[in-house]
Amino acid sequence: xxxxxxxxxxxxxxxxxxxxxxxxxxxxxxxxxxxxxxxxxxxxxxxxxxxxxxxxxxxxxxxxxxxxxxxxxxxxxxxxxxxxxxxxxxxxxxxxxxxxxxxxxxxxxxxxxxxxxxxxxxxxxxxxxxxxxxxxxxxxxxxxxxxxxxxxxxxxxxxxxxxxxxxxxxxxxxxxxxxxxxxxxxxxxxxxxxxxxxxxxxxxxxxxxxxxxxxxxxxxxxxxxxxxx
Amino acid sequence: xxxxxxxxxxxxxxxxxxxxxxxxxxxxxxxxxxxxxxxxxxxxxxxxxxxxxxxxxxxxxxxxxxxxxxxxxxxxxxxxxxxxxxxxxxxxxxxxxxxxxxxxxxxxxxxxxxxxxxxxxxxxxxxxxxxxxxxxxxxxxxxxxxxxxxxxxxxxxxxxxxxxxxxxxxxxxxxxxxxxxxxxxxxxxxxxxxxxxxxxxxxxxxxxxxxxxxxxxxxxxxxxxxxxx
DNA sequence: ATCGAATTTATTGTCGACAATCAATAAATG
DNA sequence: CATTTATTGATTGTCGACAATAAATTCGAT
Numbered sequence: 001x002x003x004x005x006x007x008x009x010x011x012x013x014x015x016x017x018x019x020x021x022x023x024x025x026x027x028x029x030x031x032x033x034x035x036x037x038x039x040x041x042x043x044x045x046x047x048x049x050x051x052x053x054x055x056x057x058x059x060x061x062x063x064x065x066x067x068x069x070x071x072x073x074x075x076x077x078x079x080x081x082x083x084x085x086x087x088x089x090x091x092x093x094x095x096x097x098x099x100x101x102x103x104x105x106x107x108x109x110x111x112x113x114x115x116x117x118x119x120x121x122x123x124x125x126x127x128x129x130x131x132x133x134x135x136x137x138x139x140x141x142x143x144x145x146x147x148x149x150x151x152x153x154x155x156x157x158x159x160x161x162x163x164x165x166x167x168x169x170x171x172x173x174x175x176x177x178x179x180x181x182x183x184x185x186x187x188x189x190x191x192x193x194x195x196x197x198x199x200x201x202x203x204x205x206x207x208x209x210x211x212x213x214x215x216x217x218x219x220x221x222x223x224x225x226x227x228x229x
Numbered sequence: 230x231x232x233x234x235x236x237x238x239x240x241x242x243x244x245x246x247x248x249x250x251x252x253x254x255x256x257x258x259x260x261x262x263x264x265x266x267x268x269x270x271x272x273x274x275x276x277x278x279x280x281x282x283x284x285x286x287x288x289x290x291x292x293x294x295x296x297x298x299x300x301x302x303x304x305x306x307x308x309x310x311x312x313x314x315x316x317x318x319x320x321x322x323x324x325x326x327x328x329x330x331x332x333x334x335x336x337x338x339x340x341x342x343x344x345x346x347x348x349x350x351x352x353x354x355x356x357x358x359x360x361x362x363x364x365x366x367x368x369x370x371x372x373x374x375x376x377x378x379x380x381x382x383x384x385x386x387x388x389x390x391x392x393x394x395x396x397x398x399x400x401x402x403x404x405x406x407x408x409x410x411x412x413x414x415x416x417x418x419x420x421x422x423x424x425x426x427x428x429x430x431x432x433x434x435x436x437x438x439x440x441x442x443x444x445x446x447x448x449x450x451x452x453x454x455x456x457x458x
Numbered sequence: 459a460t461c462g463a464a465t466t467t468a469t470t471g472t473c474g475a476c477a478a479t480c481a482a483t484a485a486a487t488g
Numbered sequence: 489c490a491t492t493t494a495t496t497g498a499t500t501g502t503c504g505a506c507a508a509t510a511a512a513t514t515c516g517a518t
Contacts, residue, residue: 014302014509015470017472018301041499041500042499050473051474052473052474053472053473053474054471054472054473056286056501057285057286060286061289066385072243072247072500073244073478073479073480073501074479074480074481074499075480088385091332091386092325092328092383092386092389095328098324099321103320154317154320156318156321164389243479244500244501246501269469270469270470271468271469280502281470281503282501283501283503301470301509302470302508302510303509303510303511304469304510459518460517461517461518462516462517462518463515463516464516465512465513465514466513467510467512467513469509469510469511470509471509472505472506472507472508473505473506473507474506475503476501476502476503476504477501477503478499478501479499479500480498481496481498482496482497482498483494483496483497484493484495485493485494486492486494487490487492487493488491
């Protein structure tokens with residue numbers, strides 16, 4: 001993941017609980033800690049060689065980004081991925097990123113728009129080399145979305161999308177993958193969105209982003225069905 | 230505040246940190262702990278007669294609902310209310326509650342719709358008695374919005390609106406008030422929204438809710454200007 | 459007298475141990 | 489034999505003390 005992916009709310013990991021959070025986010029998103037599995041505080045504390053205090057703080061933040069679910073006096077479980085969950089998540093993502101796109105068209109300055117276009121050119125070049133390689137596409141796609149969200153200049157929106165929803169989105173995408181033909185199509189959609197933003201057409205940018213996300217959702221739903229969940 | 234206001238995620242305060250959270254949420258929303266003031270952990274721990282452990286957990290949750298802001302190794306401050314903050318908050322609220330309204334029109338069952346209509350009749354009756362009394366109106370308004378959000382049946386949406394955004398919304402409303410003429414107008418808007426939901430017209434319900442919230446926002450913005458902030 | 463650096467002070471982050479609560483097993487009774 | 493009730497076990501929630509970091513103050517130099 002590149003530097004530009006970091007939201008302003010991701011502070012560099014100064015504290016133990018910060019490091020733990022990053023480590024556990026990665027482990028859960030990539031399935032290293034299995035979806036649906038129960039989390040034992042003493043066990044994880046030993047594993048990461050820390051006390052339960054920073055671990056519990058990290059877990060509170062994991063709950064905040066919907067990666068685990070806690071029940072008082074009972075324990076915590078890693079979330080399970082499901083078709084219903086995906087639907088609910090993407091309903092919100094469509095709405096909020098549509099808004100972000102509209103606001104970005106209004107609030108991004110010329111420099112930021114130029115940077116966004118340069119980013120797309122970079123991805124296009126690297127995509128020609130690695131045809132259909134999903135990892136780079138994913139990083140590139142996330143980077144693209146991140147910049148637009150930041151461009152909205154709305155702190156609450158940035159917080160919700162980058163800090164609360166995006167890890168779960170990544171979890172669906174990493175664990176359920178993204179197949180070939182969708183990858184190149186996504187580039188064209190990105191291009192259209194940037195054009196709308198560059199011409200300050202917030203309404204169009206909104207619409208295009210919603211469709212872009214809806215298409216992405218359809219792609220993952222297909223995978224879910226194929227796996228027979 | 231009535232019983233029905235509670236979201237499913239508000240568990241009864243079984244633990245110390247739960248009690249602390251409720252207490253501090255109320256204190257901040259009502260301005261008992263002044264906006265912008267710094268929070269001292271040892272001081273509050275003494276005041277509420279608990280250890281710092283549950284206090285810190287409560288503070289983590291206060292940060293989650295945007296009532297305080299923390300900086301690592303530096304401390305926490307209560308948020309300050311501003312015109313920019315209100316604008317950013319209501320931009321999101323408009324979008325998400327519009328979505329909630331559309332989903333409610335699709336997903337609420339007959340019984341829930343009937344209950345919603347009964348609720349409005351109750352409020353109308355009590356409003357005739359207490360003309361322009363803002364406290365009851367506020368509770369009633371919140372209750373109305375809560376039920377629609379729950380009716381969306383989208384867990385993420387419910388969590389975001391009821392647990393993360395609504396305390397800040399209440400803080401603006403409680404500390405900046407809501408004046409007379411707006412109160413009765415809100416009833417008519419509520420009525421129109423319910424009708425749209427009852428006739429399963431999600432699109433209309435969405436539109437009406439957005440306007441309702443925009444009007445409410447305009448009302449608070451006016452107050453902010455009058456106070457010369 | 460003012461600016462900068464070192465020291466002091468206070469606050470936050472972390473630790474290990476204890477208490478309270480819940481789940482599971484085993485015993486007892488109809 | 490089934491159902492209920494204790495008992496055991498483990499996990500979570502809470503506490504008080506310590507260590508690390510940042511802010512405040514004092515002291516010294518120009």
